[in-house]
Amino acid sequence: MIIINEYISSLVPKEGPILGNMYKEIEEFLKEEIKNPIPFFSTTILLAPICEEVLFRGIILNGMLKNKIHPIKAILFSSFLFGLTHMNPWQLVGGMIIGSFIGFIYFITSSIIDCILLHVFNNAFAIFTMFFFLKNEDSFLSKKEVNINIGFILIIAFIIIISGSIFLLKKKKEKIQK
Template structure:
């Protein structure tokens, strides 16, 4: 891979973002049509949910890797897959993921209540009825999203938008998190993904390792599944009932942890005039791709609300 480049441009990430958004939508429609026309196993709603989940993630990672090969980008190096984490970083990431979940549970419950009171029907979550379902759910809803979505939204988007001369570029954090949130195309999954995305992006830019993003994302999703299956909603009920002090404790963990990651970070690239001029050109080239994908996601978001 000596002739492959180790950097991802904003245009690169914009193209992959648009491809993944439209590719996922098209294939999901085709799958829904096939299963609606089929009988037996393929017509089962639960099967559609599992299959759609797997296919969506494979499209995301397929677009990222396929485009990388086509444009001769060394994707593992570019996204930080070759940057290992230290043991203390992994330990803090696990604590951070749990604290974020505890902080966001009351917020998500409040938002869900608002949406229900507004007349919206709550979407069907991942159905976990047995230990076998749990293992399958962990793979489909935790392992795959953490690897595939993080490669795109942190490894490509956040990475390409991060301006030189900064340890952590807040604009890159906000942009990548906003795209990550609207990608879910659901009012039920907007605030939590955005907040989680911001935390993941900060840690990713501070460590420059995609594994920090993967660990945070995986732990969050895995905890939701495990706690829901093992405690049958009692953990969520406890957190919501005691929301004020649990949120305070969570913040007391989240803020210092993020501060520590940022403090330990290093500036990767200097902000020279030439570098910034090239970035301005690159940004202009990427706008049409990001705009197309974003408008489609927002359209689907509104469709869910009014539909």
């Protein structure tokens, strides 16, 4: 899911008068934040996932599901709000994708702990790869020769996600029947 999320988010333009300036400002902000790694990592990898999951899955999504709002609408709406709070187009897209996935996991498992752990893992992966690429001033997704392999990786990731989703839905149906 992280690979698909990163790839789709990378399709949002990073150039132009508005998005180009915004992207440069975010990049500069992150370069400054990385200079103090302990507060940055602890906030991004621990504090944000706990607070965001409690709010977006534990309160908003759970409340919508309890009020009999269709699960797909509830998941998409809570994911849209989740993406919107990140206040930039790259994280809006990424937040909606990963938020939908985590929302689906919440719908299936009803476990806020699972959602928090997934969010922690997602943020840790994103931060450590970002840290690596900012240090090396080279972006994995900007290399032209990698684009051929991206399609293959996306197909594999998509198959894994679909298989896992089917498995989780079967588990939920079994749980409901008991």
